[in-house]
Each structure stands twice: as structure tokens, then as C-alpha cells.
Amino acid sequence: MIGVRAGADVVLFSVGLPGRFADWCDEVMVRLARQSGLGVLLRTWPSLADMFSYQDIPSTLDELGRVLIGSEAGHIVMGSRQPDHGLRVNLARTSARFLVALDDPREAVADILAETDADAKMVVRAVANSCPLVMQYTMLPEALRLHAEEAALHPADAVLAIAQQFGISIDSDAAAALVADLAAVGQSPSPGAAGETTSRLPSEYRKMVDGALLPYRGWFAEGRLDQLVWTRELFYLAADAGRSPTEPLDVSGGCRILIYGPYIQLPAGSWTAQVVLGFSQEAVGYTFFVDAFAGGELAATTFQPARLGIYTAELTFSLGEPSGKGVEVRVMVMSEDARGQLAFGHVILSPIVMHVADAWPTAGDDFAAVLEL
Amino acid sequence: MIFLVVGLPGRFAEWCDRATVELARGTGPAELVYANSLEEIALGAIASGTARAIVAARQPDGGLRSAVAASGRNFVLALDDPRLLLTELVLLRDMPLAAAVSFLASSCAATLGCAAMPGALPLWRERAWVEPSGAAAAIAHHLQLPASESQIAAIDRVEMDAGVVSPEEALAWWNGLDAASRDLVEGALGPYLRQLATGELGAISWAPDLFFLGDRPEERATGAIDITGRARCLLQGPHMLLPAGSWSLTVVLLFSRETVEHEFAVEVVTDHQLASGTIRPQREGRVEVNLNFVLPELADQPVSLRVSTQRAAFDGTVTLVSAILTRPGEPAAGAPPAATPPAAV
Numbered sequence: 001m002i003g004v005r006a007g008a009d010v011v012l013f014s015v016g017l018p019g020r021f022a023d024w025c026d027e028v029m030v031r032l033a034r035q036s037g038l039g040v041l042l043r044t045w046p047s048l049a050d051m052f053s054y055q056d057i058p059s060t061l062d063e064l065g066r067v068l069i070g071s072e073a074g075h076i077v078m079g080s081r082q083p084d085h086g087l088r089v090n091l092a093r094t095s096a097r098f099l100v101a102l103d104d105p106r107e108a109v110a111d112i113l114a115e116t117d118a119d120a121k122m123v124v125r126a127v128a129n130s131c132p133l134v135m136q137y138t139m140l141p142e143a144l145r146l147h148a149e150e151a152a153l154h155p156a157d158a159v160l161a162i163a164q165q166f167g168i169s170i171d172s173d174a175a176a177a178l179v180a181d182l183a184a185v186g187q188s189p190s191p192g193a194a195g196e197t198t199s200r201l202p203s204e205y206r207k208m209v210d211g212a213l214l215p216y217r218g219w220f221a222e223g224r225l226d227q228l229v230w231t232r233e234l235f236y237l238a239a240d241a242g243r244s245p246t247e248p249l250d251v252s253g254g255c256r257i258l259i260y261g262p263y264i265q266l267p268a269g270s271w272t273a274q275v276v277l278g279f280s281q282e283a284v285g286y287t288f289f290v291d292a293f294a295g296g297e298l299a300a301t302t303f304q305p306a307r308l309g310i311y312t313a314e315l316t317f318s319l320g321e322p323s324g325k326g327v328e329v330r331v332m333v334m335s336e337d338a339r340g341q342l343a344f345g346h347v348i349l350s351p352i353v354m355h356v357a358d359a360w361p362t363a364g365d366d367f368a369a370v371l372e373l
Numbered sequence: 374m375i376f377l378v379v380g381l382p383g384r385f386a387e388w389c390d391r392a393t394v395e396l397a398r399g400t401g402p403a404e405l406v407y408a409n410s411l412e413e414i415a416l417g418a419i420a421s422g423t424a425r426a427i428v429a430a431r432q433p434d435g436g437l438r439s440a441v442a443a444s445g446r447n448f449v450l451a452l453d454d455p456r457l458l459l460t461e462l463v464l465l466r467d468m469p470l471a472a473a474v475s476f477l478a479s480s481c482a483a484t485l486g487c488a489a490m491p492g493a494l495p496l497w498r499e500r501a502w503v504e505p506s507g508a509a510a511a512i513a514h515h516l517q518l519p520a521s522e523s524q525i526a527a528i529d530r531v532e533m534d535a536g537v538v539s540p541e542e543a544l545a546w547w548n549g550l551d552a553a554s555r556d557l558v559e560g561a562l563g564p565y566l567r568q569l570a571t572g573e574l575g576a577i578s579w580a581p582d583l584f585f586l587g588d589r590p591e592e593r594a595t596g597a598i599d600i601t602g603r604a605r606c607l608l609q610g611p612h613m614l615l616p617a618g619s620w621s622l623t624v625v626l627l628f629s630r631e632t633v634e635h636e637f638a639v640e641v642v643t644d645h646q647l648a649s650g651t652i653r654p655q656r657e658g659r660v661e662v663n664l665n666f667v668l669p670e671l672a673d674q675p676v677s678l679r680v681s682t683q684r685a686a687f688d689g690t691v692t693l694v695s696a697i698l699t700r701p702g703e704p705a706a707g708a709p710p711a712a713t714p715p716a717a718v
Binding site: 060067071096 | 375377401412416418420425435437440444523
């Protein structure tokens with residue numbers, strides 16, 4: 001067991017979605033570690049600004065190395081909001097204990113929207129990018145899985161659980177006092193008086209948020225991932241990247257990309273993507289191309305609408321570990337002389353086969369055992 | 374808390390590692406972690422379960438150097454005569470000469486630039502080993518490690534002398550090398566000796582012995598390479614680190630008569646292509662090609678030259694004559710220092 005004691009500097013890891021609950025857990029860890037008398041540095045990685053951007057984010061391990069080089073503190077609390085494959089593999093390999101702060105991802109969106117003036121699309125994308133990464137950590141044996149709802153009901157118990165996970169001695173009274181101290185500076189595991197998620201989220205965002213994130217709530221609570229829906233608000237118009245395809249588009253103007261996005265990570269596994277499109281009578285007979293892309297083309301289909309109405313382009317693809325900028329769906333018009341209008345509905349993503357976290361170093365042994373090799 | 378010891382690979386850097394460990398343990402547990410990158414430091418912390426470690430870096434990559442420079446962290450820089458280090462690698466660790474030169478030159482490229490950082494405490498073997506307690510005290514002071522006189526005195530000299538090549542042995546070994554081997558050493562390591570002495574690197578010469586056959590990467594590309602066969606990579610190497618900055622590589626190749634009208638690609642690569650050119654020899658003989666490229670500060674991949682045929686050939690040979698690297702603005706002649714025995718001799 002890791003023990004935080006004087007003279008034994010340690011690194012404590014937490015992973016979680018960006019939002020109030022993970023922040024609260026990190027602060028609890030900082031205050032617990034501080035009991036040793038040494039200084040404690042909290043590093044939350046990546047920052048919200050980094051998560052909103054489309055740039056590649058340095059790995060958590062690189063950032064930890066940078067923190068270790070730059071810090072004079074005794075203990076380090078590393079709160080990862082996009083915990084990557086490299087960290088997971090090495091936590092698993094060394095049986096290092098860590099904390100997984102699990103919350104309704106919609107709460108995370110509501111928290112960020114309440115604290116920043118960020119575009120809701122960017123916030124949903126940032127949280128959605130965290131979800132498939134965090135879910136992989138929930139399956140590791142050394143994880144302490146803390147749920148926000150339970151922690152909100154019994155915060156002192158949550159503090160005791162965190163302390164026990166990291167081998168820190170604390171009694172119930174001290175845990176309650178720690179909770180009270182944090183509450184006094186506005187930090188709590190739940191939004192409290194701010195109310196239910198549904199009332200904190202502006203109604204115009206609710207469909208987008210529910211579609212992209214609600215299934216992850218199911219995973220975190222019950223280990224079941226239902227289909228995701230990426231609504232049109234998450235996508236971009238090629239002609240004006242500042243806008244989403246919320247209105248029908250004129251397809252005339254030659255062969256080109258019309259719609260693309262949303263650059264969101266998905267859990268590793270096999271997926272079907274149903275891209276729902278509507279076509280006007282004038283667009284009938286022209287050729288359209290839809291593909292899924294993530295570093296390279298994952299799947300593509302070409303079709304010609306035979307009559308006015310709604311069409312579903314279906315793509316089937318497999319994904320490895322989340323990496324790069326995430327998954328992109330692109331809609332293109334392929335006919336130079338195309339006319340008419342196209343309406344973009346949404347993309348329904350259904351998991352066919354999910355890859356269970358492969359972080360255990362004994363995975364190869366298990367495989368051999370199954371085959372009786 | 375991290376205590377960093379950067380150094381050229383050898384007994385002295387190991388002594389600095391051990392001395393720092395002993396000093397750090399005076400105030401708490403401390404693990405020795407060998408790491409050349411930020412990720413390796415993080416992995417060391419995870420594996421050991423502690424953030425308090427002595428990090429020993431022998432080829433610190435661009436990310437680590439950049440983080441150290443940005444943080445202003447104090448660190449120990451263990452410096453030594455590369456010629457003595459070479460004899461250690463060859464005589465004590467049984468490393469083949471070309472491999473030892475390649476390893477040591479990469480370490481020099483990654484390490485010597487750290488001397489200009491404000492947080493560096495440069496320690497030289499020849500001075501530190503005269504008075505090891507003084508060196509230990511300097512390390513303790515620089516890294517702000519409280520150490521008693523008895524602790525410093527305990528870092529004795531016995532360990533550091535174990536397994537060190539004596540100057541007489543080094544000289545005898547050097548005198549026993551043939552001319553080609555001396556050229557190999559002087560071309561690749563001589564510039565770093567110059568840098569240590571004058572601050573200027575000068576030209577680096579990669580001898581053919583440092584390269585490998587393209588389709589048999591375990592074989593050195595010495596002598597003529599038969600191009601018969603399908604289009605392929607004929608020669609690649611030396612997979613060595615270089616200091617960041619602008620470089621010009623001049624490659625001289627000797628083509629046989631049968632290669633005339635064949636096209637050859639010449640590339641400089643790391644994990645991606647940095648520069649390329651094409652050669653179509655018009656007649657038998659030497660052809661020179663110049664390739665310019667830039668290595669960014671954060672570059673941490675070794676550099677290689679690659680020569681490839683572009684179509685199948687029935688006959689012919691190519692021989693690498695020389696590969697010389699110069700930096701714009703630095704003396705092009707860059708004649709490596711004359712073959713001198715190790716400084717301690």
C-alpha cells in the first residue's frame with residue numbers, strides 16, 4: 001500500500017471527467033497528502049483550453065515528467081481529465097492505486113458552462129473525449145471508483161475511502177472537517193443548490209448533450225454503453241466552419257466537402273455509424289459520399305438518392321485506442337453538376353463489439369490459456 | 374523531488390549518480406532512475422511509487438532538456454574526456470568500436486548542450502577525482518541537499534576507481550588502432566572534443582564503418598555495396614543524435630561503371646524525412662551531393678543517411694566515401710583535433 005508519510009514523496013493519481021466532482025476529489029487528495037507536512041502540488045491535465053483545442057495534447061506521462069522536473073513540492077497529485085493509454089498501461093503494470101471520479105457527464109458539461117463562457121459544442125466535445133478514456137480506467141483492479149451521487153450523499157465517507165485507497169490515516173471527525181473546509185471555499189461533490197442537471201443545462205443544448213453523453217452515464221453506472229447520437233450541432237459547415245449544418249444546404253457548386261466533424265473520441269471496438277440525411281427532389285440522382293475518418297479513412301459509402309426524402313448512410317468500422325483528434329464524419333457531394341438541397345440530421349453510433357481494456361500485462365497469457373497453448 | 378544528474382556515459386557519471394543518491398538519502402528515501410525523457414521519468418516515479426528520485430540521464434532528449442531549461446532546475450553535469458570514455462566502453466564493456474563511437478557521440482550531442490544551461494553544475498572527472506569530497510560537497514550545495522561532513526566523507530574514492538581504464542592502458546589501446554579506426558573516432562568524436570575545449574563544434578565526419586547495409590541492418594556497410602537486385606535501400610545509418618540547429622550534409626559516393634544512368638535516392642531521415650536528393654551518375658567515379666536540413670530543439674530522434682536504388686539493377690556497386698556534416702556559420706573545415714592520446718596521459 002502506498003503510504004503518504006514524511007520524507008516519502010509520492011505521486012497520487014486521479015482520473016475523471018472535467019468538472020466539479022473530479023476537482024473536489026483532487027482537492028481532497030491534496031489536503032490528505034498535505035497532512036504529511038510536505039508541500040503538495042496539484043496538476044490538472046490537460047487544461048480546459050487544451051481540451052477545447054484541436055491540437056495534439058502531450059501525454060499524461062510527459063506532463064508528469066515535466067511536473068516532476070519543475071516542482072519543488074514533496075507530493076504531487078496528478079488529476080488527469082483525458083487519461084491516455086500510456087498512463088493506463090503503466091498504472092496497471094505497477095499495480096499502482098488510483099482514483100476514478102465518476103459523474104454524469106452532463107453534470108460535467110453543466111459545471112463547465114457555469115464556470116466559463118465556452119461554446120457548448122466545444123464543451124460537449126471536451127467531455128465526450130474524456131468519457132471513452134475514463135471508462136477504460138474503471139475496469140482496472142487497483143481503481144477506487146467513486147460516484148458523484150454517492151459522494152454527494154456521504155462526502156465524509158468518500159474522503160475516508162480516498163484516504164484508505166492511498167494509505168493515509170484519517171478519522172471520521174477529520175474527514176468531516178475536511179469536507180466542511182472544502183465547502184467553505186465553495187467546493188463540494190454536487191452542484192447543491194444549483195439544482196438538477198436538466199435545469200442547469202440550457203434547453204437548446206439538451207439534445208446535443210444527451211445524445212453525445214447520456215450513454216456514458218449508463219456505462220459509468222451500470223457498465224452498459226447504449227448507442228450515441230451526434231446531433232447536427234456538433235458538426236461544421238465546410239463553407240463556414242463557424243456554423244453548424246442546422247439548415248438545409250445548397251449542394252450546387254461542384255464536387256466538395258459539405259459537412260464534417262465532430263472530432264470526438266469513441267471507445268475502442270467495432271461500430272456502426274448511421275448518418276441520417278435528407279434530400280430535396282432536385283438532388284435526386286446526384287452522387288454523394290459519406291465517410292468516417294480518424295487519422296485514416298475508416299469506412300466510406302457512395303449513394304445516389306432515388307427520390308426525395310430521408311436516407312441513412314451506414315458505415316461499419318473498427319477503432320483502436322482513442323488517439324489523435326477523434327472520429328470525423330464527412331459528407332461530400334461528388335457530382336460536379338449537382339443541384340438541390342441536403343439536410344443533415346444526425347449520426348447514430350452503435351457499438352457492435354467493445355474492446356475491454358487491454359491494460360493488464362497478462363492479457364497474452366490469458367489468450368494462451370484460453371487456447372490451451 | 375527530482376535530483377538530476379546529466380552526464381556522458383562512464384564511471385565518473387556513475388560516481389556522480391551514486392554520490393547524489395547517498396546525499397539525498399540523508400534526508401529521506403531516494404531511488405536511482407535511469408531516464409532520458411520526461412516519459413521515462415514519469416514511468417520511474419510510477420514504478421518506484423515515489424516522486425523523490427535521482428534521475429540519471431546519459432542521452433537526455435529534447436523534451437527533457439527543454440523542461441530542465443524552462444524550470445531553471447539545478448542539476449549535475451558529469452563531464453569527461455570522450456576518449457577516455459571510449460576506451461572504457463571498448464575495453465571494459467567489450468563494445469565494438471563503431472558501436473561505442475556511435476553511442477558516445479550521441480551522448481555528447483544530447484549532453485554537451487546542457488553545459489550552457491544556468492542550472493548546470495559542470496564537474497570534470499580529472500578535477501573531481503583529485504578531491505572527491507569537494508565534488509560531493511559541491512553536489513550537495515548545488516542541489517540544496519543538507520549533508521554533514523561525515524556524509525560527504527563517506528562518499529569515498531575507492532568505488533570510483535574500480536574498473537577505470539588507466540591512462541597507460543588507454544594510450545596503448547589508442548596506439549594500437551589502425552588508421553581507419555582512428556579516422557572513425559576522430560571524425561565522429563573529435564568535434565565534441567573541440568566543443569568541450571573551445572565551444573565550437575566544427576565539422577562532423579561519419580566514417581563508412583558507422584553505416585549499415587540497407588537490407589542487412591546487422592552488417593556494416595564497409596566497402597563496395599552490390600546494387601544487383603530489386604530496387605531497395607542500399608545503405609543506412611548511423612542512427613546518431615546530433616545537436617539541434619541547421620546542418621549541411623555532404624555525401625560522397627563512388628559509383629562503378631555499371632551504375633551509370635541508374636537513379637539513386639539519398640535521404641536524411643529521423644522518424645521522418647528531413648531532406649532528400651537524387652543522383653544519376655553520368656560516368657564511373659565519385660559523385661557528391663549536399664543535403665541541408667534543420668533539427669529542432671525538441672528533436673529526440675537519431676539521424677540517418679539512406680541511399681536507395683530506384684529500380685532493379687543487374688550489376689554495379691556503390692561505395693560510401695564520406696559523409697561530412699557542417700553547420701552554417703561554423704568553420705567548415707572543422708578539422709577534428711589531431712589524434713592525441715587521452716588528456717590524462
